[in-house]
Amino acid sequence: MANKLTKREFIRYSLLGGGALLGLSGMRAFGSSFASLSPGSVQGGVWKWSKEAMYYVPTPRGMRCQLCPNECDISEGETGDCRTRVTEDGKMYSIVYGNPCSIHIDPIEKKPLFHFLPQSRAFSVATAGCNLACLNCQNWQISQKSPKETRNYDLMPDKLVQKAARNGCDSIAYTYSEPIVFYEYTYDSAKLAHERGLKNVMISAGYIKERPLRNLCKVIDAANIDLKSFSNDTYMRLNAGDLDTVLRTLKIMKEEGVWLEITNLVVPEWTDDISMIREMSRWLHKEGFDDTPLHFSRFQPMYKLTHLPATPVSKLNDARQAALDAGLKYVYIGNVPGSDAENTFCPSCGKKIITRRGYHILENRIKNGKCEYCDNPIPGVWH
Numbered sequence: 001m002a003n004k005l006t007k008r009e010f011i012r013y014s015l016l017g018g019g020a021l022l023g024l025s026g027m028r029a030f031g032s033s034f035a036s037l038s039p040g041s042v043q044g045g046v047w048k049w050s051k052e053a054m055y056y057v058p059t060p061r062g063m064r065c066q067l068c069p070n071e072c073d074i075s076e077g078e079t080g081d082c083r084t085r086v087t088e089d090g091k092m093y094s095i096v097y098g099n100p101c102s103i104h105i106d107p108i109e110k111k112p113l114f115h116f117l118p119q120s121r122a123f124s125v126a127t128a129g130c131n132l133a134c135l136n137c138q139n140w141q142i143s144q145k146s147p148k149e150t151r152n153y154d155l156m157p158d159k160l161v162q163k164a165a166r167n168g169c170d171s172i173a174y175t176y177s178e179p180i181v182f183y184e185y186t187y188d189s190a191k192l193a194h195e196r197g198l199k200n201v202m203i204s205a206g207y208i209k210e211r212p213l214r215n216l217c218k219v220i221d222a223a224n225i226d227l228k229s230f231s232n233d234t235y236m237r238l239n240a241g242d243l244d245t246v247l248r249t250l251k252i253m254k255e256e257g258v259w260l261e262i263t264n265l266v267v268p269e270w271t272d273d274i275s276m277i278r279e280m281s282r283w284l285h286k287e288g289f290d291d292t293p294l295h296f297s298r299f300q301p302m303y304k305l306t307h308l309p310a311t312p313v314s315k316l317n318d319a320r321q322a323a324l325d326a327g328l329k330y331v332y333i334g335n336v337p338g339s340d341a342e343n344t345f346c347p348s349c350g351k352k353i354i355t356r357r358g359y360h361i362l363e364n365r366i367k368n369g370k371c372e373y374c375d376n377p378i379p380g381v382w383h
Contacts, residue, residue, distance in 0.1 A: 049099035056092040063092040082181040083146040084129035096127035098156035107359040115380030123164035126176030133240040135304040143177040157189040171199035190219035206249035217256035230280035281326035291379040298335035348376035
């Protein structure tokens with residue numbers, strides 16, 4: 001995709017990739033204060049949509065980013081692996097501050113968050129860039145691009161919060177690409193959102209260092225973290241990351257009181273080994289994540305793995321059963337419309353207490369945080 005994409009092409013590509021970029025007609029629904037920025041319209045390093053980075057230290061090789069385990073050394077005029085951080089005049093800057101390339105209103109169930117404010121709406125935003133390089137990325141058209149290659153919108157934190165509130169959203173979702181790389185934008189927006197009475201949710205791969213993560217947890221109410229596999233080797237070859245960092249992220253978010261859900265994308269030939277899924281499920285049980293919803297998601301041929309088939313539904317069912325056998329109580333299957341495994345069952349009486357069809361809830365039998373049938377508490381944020 002070249003810098004000269006038309007808006008029509010960019011919208012089409014974003015939607016194909018699972019993103020949700022609003023076109024001009026969608027933007028009018030939010031008001032006329034959005035300024036559309038053409039790809040490549042601004043050249044150079046620091047620009048209007050820049051803010052000094054929160055986590056970096058000077059080294060003889062330049063500024064070293066302290067946000068994620070990549071710890072990029074960024075010299076003057078260069079960018080880090082995520083394409084969103086530059087060094088200029090002895091300082092490091094984020095260049096994705098207030099210039100999202102994807103904006104939409106989503107049902108919270110799409111994140112997916114099944115135990116957090118069900119049937120509510122999330123004002124979803126994303127910028128370009130990512131600190132991983134997943135071969136199976138569904139939003140690669142924005143995650144593997146610089147903000148100077150995408151069509152962006154001028155939406156500073158105060159305006160973002162205003163738009164979310166005026167459109168009747170209960171939360172802001174930092175999502176689609178990787179909110180860790182637009183950390184400063186996420187953090188400042190989330191603080192303002194809390195002042196306005198809005199919740200904040202983060203959909204992330206969880207590839208972040210401990211200090212910035214703990215700071216972010218102070219303003220994030222819920223998160224869905226992609227636990228991409230249970231193998232360091234697979235993480236390196238498939239995602240350019242490592243497993244231990246993500247496991248630490250899960251523990252820290254739980255410790256900090258963030259409502260947490262986990263997604264595991266089952267990719268044929270990469271992450272579909274049932275013995276590895278059993279090992280992952282046993283680890284989650286051992287570490288106290290029995291009540292944490294786990295979503296097994298169906299892979300569709302995407303990005304650099306178009307030669308692979310979609311995940312067989314039978315494999316997803318086997319994965320779910322392995323997790324239930326390990327002691328996890330709320331295990332779901334995603335991207336399989338009509339599956340009974342998209343519903344919530346009470347682990348005490350076994351009755352169906354939330355009936356879903358896609359992102360829609362048809363019936364909810366949870367009352368005051370408890371099963372309506374047997375009064376068993378159901379973990380989550382329900383009001």
